[in-house]
Amino acid sequence: MSGKIDHYGMWTWGGRVFNWKKYLDHMRLSGMDTVVLWHYHAPANAPQIKEYANHLGIRVIWGFNWSWNSPVCLNSDEDAAKWRDIVLNMLKNEYESLQPEGICFQVGGTEFDFECRLGCPICRKTYGGDGVGSLYMKFAGTIIDAVKKQYPELKLYANIHLGGVHQSFEALKFLDTSINIMWEDLPGPKKHLEVPFAYDWEAEDTAVTSQTLNMVRRMCELRGADEDVAFIVKGFPNHWGGCDPMLLEDFDLKVLANVYQEKWDAAEHYCEKRLPDALQVFRIIADSPAREKTVLLLVEHGLWEYQRYYPAMLILEAIKNPFRDPDEVIYAAKSYKNT
Numbered sequence: 255m256s257g258k259i260d261h262y263g264m265w266t267w268g269g270r271v272f273n274w275k276k277y278l279d280h281m282r283l284s285g286m287d288t289v290v291l292w293h294y295h296a297p298a299n300a301p302q303i304k305e306y307a308n309h310l311g312i313r314v315i316w317g318f319n320w321s322w323n324s325p326v327c328l329n330s331d332e333d334a335a336k337w338r339d340i341v342l343n344m345l346k347n348e349y350e351s352l353q354p355e356g357i358c359f360q361v362g363g364t365e366f367d368f369e370c371r372l373g374c375p376i377c378r379k380t381y382g383g384d385g386v387g388s389l390y391m392k393f394a395g396t397i398i399d400a401v402k403k404q405y406p407e408l409k410l411y412a413n414i415h416l417g418g419v420h421q422s423f424e425a426l427k428f429l430d431t432s433i434n435i436m437w438e439d440l441p442g443p444k445k446h447l448e449v450p451f452a453y454d455w456e457a458e459d460t461a462v463t464s465q466t467l468n469m470v471r472r473m474c475e476l477r478g479a480d481e482d483v484a485f486i487v488k489g490f491p492n493h494w495g496g497c498d499p500m501l502l503e504d505f506d507l508k509v510l511a512n513v514y515q516e517k518w519d520a521a522e523h524y525c526e527k528r529l530p531d532a533l534q535v536f537r538i539i540a541d542s543p544a545r546e547k548t549v550l551l552l553v554e555h556g557l558w559e560y561q562r563y564y565p566a567m568l569i570l571e572a573i574k575n576p577f578r579d580p581d582e583v584i585y586a587a588k589s590y591k592n593t
């Protein structure tokens with residue numbers, strides 16, 4: 255008997271969702287049940303978004319900054335305490351009243367090779383070297399402990415980019431198993447990615463290796479059978495837009511879709527070509543002993559609300575049941591073609 259991936263959905267910068275109702279409608283039509291909306295601050299209409307999503311059977315996980323892309327020293331107790339207080343204030347003032355189904359966080363130093371704001375020797379050792387895994391545990395641990403004390407029932411999701419973590423991800427095996435790790439941006443030995451598919455499908459146009467598959471397996475088994483694990487699959491047309499406002503209801507989605515058409519055509523070609531590799535990766539996730547498994551797509555910049563593009567539907571079909579032949583998955587996805 256084969257395993258399955260329990261939840262699938264979307265991870266997105268909320269600032270790049272131009273019509274959130276259509277975005278959620280298309281998720282619902284596609285059988286998705288989870289959306290992560292990442293903002294610097296909770297959007298003013300967060301209660302309406304949550305209500306509409308929940309009505310469609312979609313849970314909303316709110317993401318916000320826990321020092322990502324900010325000048326920090328991961329070895330500084332002072333910096334950890336400062337961010338602990340910022341996070342507790344944000345939760346109290348912006349998120350508590352939403353009764354969030356989950357909070358997703360990103361800590362500084364994981365996305366890129368990390369430069370400590372103080373240039374301290376302990377942080378410097380991680381830069382371009384082993385990665386920030388153990389410093390992450392120390393820094394994030396201070397914030398997590400305080401949040402869990404204040405909100406024991408709150409479900410937390412740790413967004414981990416491997417750009418600054420590298421092989422030191424093993425240090426995260428000591429992270430509380432109640433916290434779901436969402437893995438993303440996973441670089442391999444050749445600058446591009448050991449674990450597909452982080453940035454774009456074309457750039458990773460090499461066959462998936464046994465090393466890649468083993469790394470996915472180790473990530474799924476990192477904390478044993480009590481762990482929830484999630485992966486974010488990127489490589490679909492998108493544009494960083496975290497600082498922008500959301501809810502541009504009148505935005506001309508058709509114009510935007512035309513701008514991106516060439517990228518979608520390329521994504522279609524490469525997603526079909528890499529489908530056997532994607533299926534291998536999803537089979538490992540589905541069959542892993544982790545308690546709950548989630549895979550999210552990143553499709554944004556007005557594109558998912560315009561239509562359910564075929565490449566995204568193709569990969570979604572692969573996630574829904576990876577134990578099929580590629581031809582069967584392609585056949586299933588084509589029935590939705592650009593609807």
Ligand SMILES: [Zn+2]
Binds near residue numbers: 371373
């Ligand atoms: Zn430092």
